[in-house]
Amino acid sequence: MKLLIIEDERKLSDSIVAYLGGEKYLCEQASTFDEAKMKVGMYDYDCILLDLMLPGGNGLDILREIRRRHNPAGVIIVSAKDSLDDKVKxxxxxxxxxxxKPFHLAELSMRIYAVIRRREFSANNILRDNGIEIDLLDKSVKVNGVAVTLTKSEYExxxxxxGNKNRVVSKSAMAEHLSGEMADMMDSHDFVYTHIKNLKAKLSVAGCKDCIRNVYGMGYKWTEP
Known part of the structure; x- marks a missing residue:
């Protein structure tokens, strides 16, 4: 899962990144209004943590831009401005x-999890598809009741x-999902193919075959077997 932390207090931002990185989230940062606006316009995120008081502008204007674009990312406002008006707005x-603010990082992590679960997985802790059972809290995977060990990238x-069932997903979209803005600086996205190959092999051995199909010249698609 990929997150954007929009926060101008660098120490706080870095502590959030360190903690959530330990929770296996891919985190990117923005510390100014202009940087935040650029990133939400260029990249996709599962959840955005948004401070309201930013150098160069108001975080609420970033939120307006996100929703104007019909961006499906979850947004959690994280701000010292604990007034009822700001919250309602x-x-x-x-x-x-x-x-x-201030808040406990463990609480922030659970808020993020709740938003992503509600938006992407219909508020379920257990996701089931094609004989696969994923425990979103434990980040564990079973196929036909048998545990399958995946790397972080394979799990993501x-x-x-x-989450994109029956849609064709391009290799560049997968590269961005796995590596964030670093994908723009890569000469090749061949590492994505390696992760797909390994994921398909592990699922196939466990009894889930042909769920990931290559759509020639376009990308890959998750389908019913």
């Missing part, structure tokens, strides 16, 4: 949650495929 514009790809 943010929720009216389209924020999913509001967390006042599996969720990405299921």
């Amino acid at each position: 943010g929720l009216e514009i389209g924020a999913d949650d509001y967390l006042a 790809l599996l969720l990405f495929f299921i």
Whole structure:
């Protein structure tokens, strides 16, 4: 899962990244209004943590831009401005949650999880598809009741495929999902093929065959076997 932390307090932003990185989230940062606006316009995120007081502008304007683009990312406002007006305004514009500073990082992590689960997986902790059972809290995977050990990248790809079921997903979209903005600086996205090959092999051995299909010249698609 890929997150964007929009926060101008660098120490706080870095501590959030360190903690959520340990929770296996891919985190990117923006510290100014202009940088944040650029990133939400160029990249896709599963959840965005949004401070309201930013150098160069108001975080609520970033939120308006996100929703104007019909961007499906979850948004959690994280701000010291703990006034009722700010909270109501943010929720009216389209924020999913509001967390006042100071806060515990463990609580922030659970808020993020709740927003992603609600938006992408119909509020379920257990995701089932094609004989696959994914425990979103434990980040564990079973196929036909048998545990399958996946790497972080393979697990993220599996969720990405299921979340985009029956849609063709390009290799560049998968590269961005796995590596974030670093994907723009890569000469090749061949590493994506390696992860797909390994994921398909592990699922196939466990009894889930032909779920990931190559669509020639376009990308890959998760389908019913």
